[in-house]
Amino acid sequence: MFYLILTNIYNKPLDMESIYKSDVVVVGSGISGLMVAISLYPRKVTLVTKKKLGEMSSSSWAQGGIAAAVGKDDHPDIHYADTIKASSGLNNKDAVKMITSEALEIVSFLEKINIPFDKDKNNNFYLSIEAAHSRRRVLKINGDQSGKFIVQKLIEYAKSQDHITFVEDVSVDHIVQNEHACEGIVGHINKPGVVDNFIFLQAPNVVLATGGIGSIYAHTTNPRDIYGEGIAMAAKAGARLKDMEFVQFHPTALDIGLDPAPLLTEAIRGEGAFLVDEDQNRFMLGVHPDKELAPRDVVARTIFKEQERGRSTFLDCRHFSKGNFKIMFPTANEFLTKANIDPEKDLIPIIPAAHYHMGGIKVDLTGQSTMKGLWACGEASSTGAHGANRLASNSLLEAFVFARKIADTINSKTISSTKLQKINIENYFPKEKTLSKVRAKKYIWQLRSNMTRNVGLERSKQSLTQAFIEFDRIERESKHLSAKLKDMLLVSRLITYAALLRQESRGTHFRNDFLETVSHYNKSLDFDINDMTNFLNHNTNKTIIKSA
Numbered sequence: 001m002f003y004l005i006l007t008n009i010y011n012k013p014l015d016m017e018s019i020y021k022s023d024v025v026v027v028g029s030g031i032s033g034l035m036v037a038i039s040l041y042p043r044k045v046t047l048v049t050k051k052k053l054g055e056m057s058s059s060s061w062a063q064g065g066i067a068a069a070v071g072k073d074d075h076p077d078i079h080y081a082d083t084i085k086a087s088s089g090l091n092n093k094d095a096v097k098m099i100t101s102e103a104l105e106i107v108s109f110l111e112k113i114n115i116p117f118d119k120d121k122n123n124n125f126y127l128s129i130e131a132a133h134s135r136r137r138v139l140k141i142n143g144d145q146s147g148k149f150i151v152q153k154l155i156e157y158a159k160s161q162d163h164i165t166f167v168e169d170v171s172v173d174h175i176v177q178n179e180h181a182c183e184g185i186v187g188h189i190n191k192p193g194v195v196d197n198f199i200f201l202q203a204p205n206v207v208l209a210t211g212g213i214g215s216i217y218a219h220t221t222n223p224r225d226i227y228g229e230g231i232a233m234a235a236k237a238g239a240r241l242k243d244m245e246f247v248q249f250h251p252t253a254l255d256i257g258l259d260p261a262p263l264l265t266e267a268i269r270g271e272g273a274f275l276v277d278e279d280q281n282r283f284m285l286g287v288h289p290d291k292e293l294a295p296r297d298v299v300a301r302t303i304f305k306e307q308e309r310g311r312s313t314f315l316d317c318r319h320f321s322k323g324n325f326k327i328m329f330p331t332a333n334e335f336l337t338k339a340n341i342d343p344e345k346d347l348i349p350i351i352p353a354a355h356y357h358m359g360g361i362k363v364d365l366t367g368q369s370t371m372k373g374l375w376a377c378g379e380a381s382s383t384g385a386h387g388a389n390r391l392a393s394n395s396l397l398e399a400f401v402f403a404r405k406i407a408d409t410i411n412s413k414t415i416s417s418t419k420l421q422k423i424n425i426e427n428y429f430p431k432e433k434t435l436s437k438v439r440a441k442k443y444i445w446q447l448r449s450n451m452t453r454n455v456g457l458e459r460s461k462q463s464l465t466q467a468f469i470e471f472d473r474i475e476r477e478s479k480h481l482s483a484k485l486k487d488m489l490l491v492s493r494l495i496t497y498a499a500l501l502r503q504e505s506r507g508t509h510f511r512n513d514f515l516e517t518v519s520h521y522n523k524s525l526d527f528d529i530n531d532m533t534n535f536l537n538h539n540t541n542k543t544i545i546k547s548a
């Protein structure tokens with residue numbers, strides 16, 4: 001194990017960028033990034049993270065767990081069927097087959113590295129149930145702390161490996177390419193007070209494991225810095241994107257004005273919690289036969305509609321056996337305690353929040369994007385395993401399976417040795433004015449509110465057109481966009497563009513003006529940045545409404 005001491009390169013002038021070379025650069029230190037780096041042994045890997053290892057990754061916040069057909073009444077084929085059913089027909093069936101059939105192997109690997117899965121008194125896995133699973137099949141660790149435990153263990157494991165060099169506190173900004181093949185990445189050191197310190201990491205393979213897009217919405221359960229920068233980078237480099245319109249909103253984020261909004265895991269409803277309105281009516285009863293455990297999009301939209309009508313919505317756990325909530329859901333309990341809410345006595349206020357993005361960088365079954373040498377896994381990618389609506393707790397599973405595939409595929413290739421090269425860093429970071437932090441914050445908030453209002457749980461041609469008008473206004477008024485705001489705008493536009501093209505309702509994509517699911521749209525939309533730019537150039541905001 002080798003740590004790059006970035007303090008050595010602080011305060012170097014702009015033209016003395018640091019250059020490092022490896023076989024593979026992995027960006028992101030959530031589950032997919034760590035797993036791909038570990039599995040790439042003996043390749044020389046540089047793992048880059050924006051903060052410290054594992055910090056700010058959505059994986060460490062994952063409360064659900066890993067779905068795997070380990071129960072006596074279960075089988076990978078049943079898990080496969082549930083996944084397809086939940087996903088509204090847009091899956092890549094081979095990807096679903098792959099994740100559901102390899103789940104047991106992944107669980108064995110995790111047991112080998114001593115992941116302490118929750119067990120019952122007979123030492124069988126304790127399995128919980130979440131929406132749209134026909135069986136109890138979600139493996140958990142210390143109740144709702146699965147992500148935290150897994151990430152910690154993977155970090156320990158990765159640190160014991162000599163083939164990985166860790167580069168912390170670096171934000172990655174661009175993919176370096178030559179004739180549409182990856183040559184590495186450039187980024188900047190991400191520490192308060194450190195400016196204009198750029199770093200070039202050269203490698204013929206780059207794996208983006210940068211997570212989802214939650215923070216482009218006003219309400220999200222994702223860490224604050226998760227805003228789709230991997231997608232933005234891949235898009236700017238010309239890679240194709242897929243299923244961008246499908247954003248999953250979690251029905252039960254804690255509504256106490258915190259940003260991000262703390263997640264109240266679906267497993268709480270799996271254990272029998274009710275959803276009630278301000279008159280304590282269980283409003284899901286008449287909506288879906290599975291009531292509180294109806295598919296996530298159905299529950300989230302029902303809550304949204306209640307709130308649109310000006311009614312408050314709550315999670316009700318007051319009937320749980322005394323002491324149970326605290327033991328089963330320590331993370332949720334901690335949030336509630338801090339907010340002075342006692343789940344045994346009080347109703348818990350909830351709001352739907354952006355939680356998971358099914359879309360992302362288009363990859364094949366080996367995790368390879370449409371650009372040579374560029375790979376993606378985890379939430380940054382779109383493998384087709386989740387279709388239009390992800391089955392709960394399938395994402396950690398998908399992350400593990402695809403991380404291994406990428407590593408196996410790269411390991412099977414010959415990597416020819418190249419010389420360290422220099423690049424002109426100014427091609428990537430032209431000297432230009434950028435917004436002050438305070439002004440950037442204001443526009444970022446406007447952008448996030450716009451996404452929630454116009455590209456959220458319900459969409460229409462009108463709302464999507466309004467979203468484009470707002471993007472243009474923000475761009476015009478803010479004048480000198482910061483890199484973060486630029487990326488957030490790009491990702492927001494890409495999602496809005498895809499949402500406009502899909503003139504139907506399916507899974508998490510609900511159009512007020514096209515309520516039906518239409519067979520004409522029985523396929524994923526994939527496109528690149530030029531497709532969107534051409535569309536926008538030919539459709540001024542006034543004409544989008546007519547042409548879409």
Ligand code: SIN
Pocket residue numbers: 062063064065264265266267355356391392393394395
């Ligand atoms: C949850 O715990 O409710 C989230 C699980 C998931 O999103 O997979």
